[in-house]
Amino acid sequence: MNQNVFDDPRITAVGLLVEAHAGLSARFAAQFEEHGLSPVEFEVLTRLARSPGNQLRMTDLAAQTSLSTSGVTRVVDRMERDGLLCRRACPSDRRSSYAVVTTAGLQRLDQTLPGHLRIIEQWFTGQLEPEELRAVLDGLRRVRDAVHPGATAGSTEPVPEEDARS
Amino acid sequence: MNQNVFDDPRITAVGLLVEAHAGLSARFAAQFEEHGLSPVEFEVLTRLARSPGNQLRMTDLAAQTSLSTSGVTRVVDRMERDGLLCRRACPSDRRSSYAVVTTAGLQRLDQTLPGHLRIIEQWFTGQLEPEELRAVLDGLRRVRDAVHPGATAGSTEPVPEEDARS
DNA sequence: CGAGGAATATTGCCATGGCTATAGTTGCTC
DNA sequence: GAGCAACTATAGCCATGGCAATATTCCTCG
Numbered sequence: 442m443n444q445n446v447f448d449d450p451r452i453t454a455v456g457l458l459v460e461a462h463a464g465l466s467a468r469f470a471a472q473f474e475e476h477g478l479s480p481v482e483f484e485v486l487t488r489l490a491r492s493p494g495n496q497l498r499m500t501d502l503a504a505q506t507s508l509s510t511s512g513v514t515r516v517v518d519r520m521e522r523d524g525l526l527c528r529r530a531c532p533s534d535r536r537s538s539y540a541v542v543t544t545a546g547l548q549r550l551d552q553t554l555p556g557h558l559r560i561i562e563q564w565f566t567g568q569l570e571p572e573e574l575r576a577v578l579d580g581l582r583r584v585r586d587a588v589h590p591g592a593t594a595g596s597t598e599p600v601p602e603e604d605a606r607s
Numbered sequence: 608m609n610q611n612v613f614d615d616p617r618i619t620a621v622g623l624l625v626e627a628h629a630g631l632s633a634r635f636a637a638q639f640e641e642h643g644l645s646p647v648e649f650e651v652l653t654r655l656a657r658s659p660g661n662q663l664r665m666t667d668l669a670a671q672t673s674l675s676t677s678g679v680t681r682v683v684d685r686m687e688r689d690g691l692l693c694r695r696a697c698p699s700d701r702r703s704s705y706a707v708v709t710t711a712g713l714q715r716l717d718q719t720l721p722g723h724l725r726i727i728e729q730w731f732t733g734q735l736e737p738e739e740l741r742a743v744l745d746g747l748r749r750v751r752d753a754v755h756p757g758a759t760a761g762s763t764e765p766v767p768e769e770d771a772r773s
Numbered sequence: 774c775g776a777g778g779a780a781t782a783t784t785g786c787c788a789t790g791g792c793t794a795t796a797g798t799t800g801c802t803c
Numbered sequence: 804g805a806g807c808a809a810c811t812a813t814a815g816c817c818a819t820g821g822c823a824a825t826a827t828t829c830c831t832c833g
Contacts, residue, residue, distance in 0.1 A: 451727040455631070455745040457744055459628065462628040462749045464751060481819085499782060500782080511820075512819080576742035579739070580743035585738075587730050665813095666810085677790075677791070702812070775832100777833105779811105780828080780829100786823090787820100791816105794833085796813085796814105800808090803806105
């Protein structure tokens with residue numbers, strides 16, 4: 442068996458990306474937990490808080506998170522039970538319902554965000570010189586745009602079908 | 608509520624990292640599935656295949672993957688049932704047992720790896736100029752070393768305790 | 774208008790995996 | 804050697820979340 446396949450620079454590159462991500466996620470999760478939030482709940486809270494009216498239809502919330510629509514149903518169940526958000530019927534479409542952040546939810550987010558930003562700075566952005574950071578982010582943006590169809594509003598271009606990198 | 612918190616460059620930076628990782632993971636998972644593997648199973652297979660004797664104690668396997676020891680027990684259960692690996696009693700310590708990759712497991716990995724490498728190149732490394740890629744990897748290495756204690760054998764230095772909290 | 778198909782949220786069923794308790798083993802200390 | 808703490812793998816119980824089925828509601832086309 443070809444042992445040195447694992448020394449392939451591509452494997453190494455992915456390993457770095459995965460481990461950097463995993464390490465940061467673990468730090469985030471620990472801090473979220475201090476504020477009684479799971480990573481998914483924090484994600485939901487931020488997505489709602491940055492949406493007009495602090496609300497989003499269940500479907501749209503699912504599209505903006507890592508969850509399926511049924512997953513969103515359940516997270517919203519839990520968070521509604523905890524008073525972080527509530528459901529609101531959509532007046533124009535009786536199939537839809539909104540998830541709306543409550544005041545308590547916004548407060549919780551406010552409590553969590555400063556520490557979150559501190560962690561990012563301490564363990565990610567602050568570890569790099571400004572121009573290094575810019576280089577990393579430029580690279581990640583290119584990867585993201587290639588591999589994550591429809592991630593940003595800006596990239597409406599079709600997903601590149603081949604390895605073409607202009 | 609402070610809406611423009613979400614325009615904070617730190618939030619943006621993490622968002623890029625997370626989405627690049629998520630996009631790549633999704634592509635990987637799709638290709639693994641073509642070969643009848645889950646992401647965790649692929650991880651286990653590679654960890655074992657790159658270990659001396661194609662084997663690892665359950666505990667060590669857990670330490671090298673994203674799983675707890677009980678998680679490893681179950682993945683190994685499934686993979687043993689599928690014939691990808693088998694358990695072997697440790698002769699020197701009757702508490703321990705090894706997970707050993709079978710020939711079928713190595714074959715499965717051989718079938719999967721070329722496509723995996725192609726995906727990495729097509730959607731990650733190949734999207735960047737060589738010097739861009741090097742810059743990204745250098746940055747990720749720094750982040751990884753900071754945030755992921757004990758990730759590599761090379762970085763024995765203690766985790767920076769530069770702290771600022773509480 | 775009415776029928777059929779698409780969209781929306783939810784629920785049932787299931788796989789995955791973490792935490793904790795447990796049983797077996799080892800090694801250290803007295 | 805006996806006792807005890809640490810280690811190792813596993814099983815029980817539970818939370819999370821995906822997929823598919825389901826019930827509503829909406830929309831389009833005839």
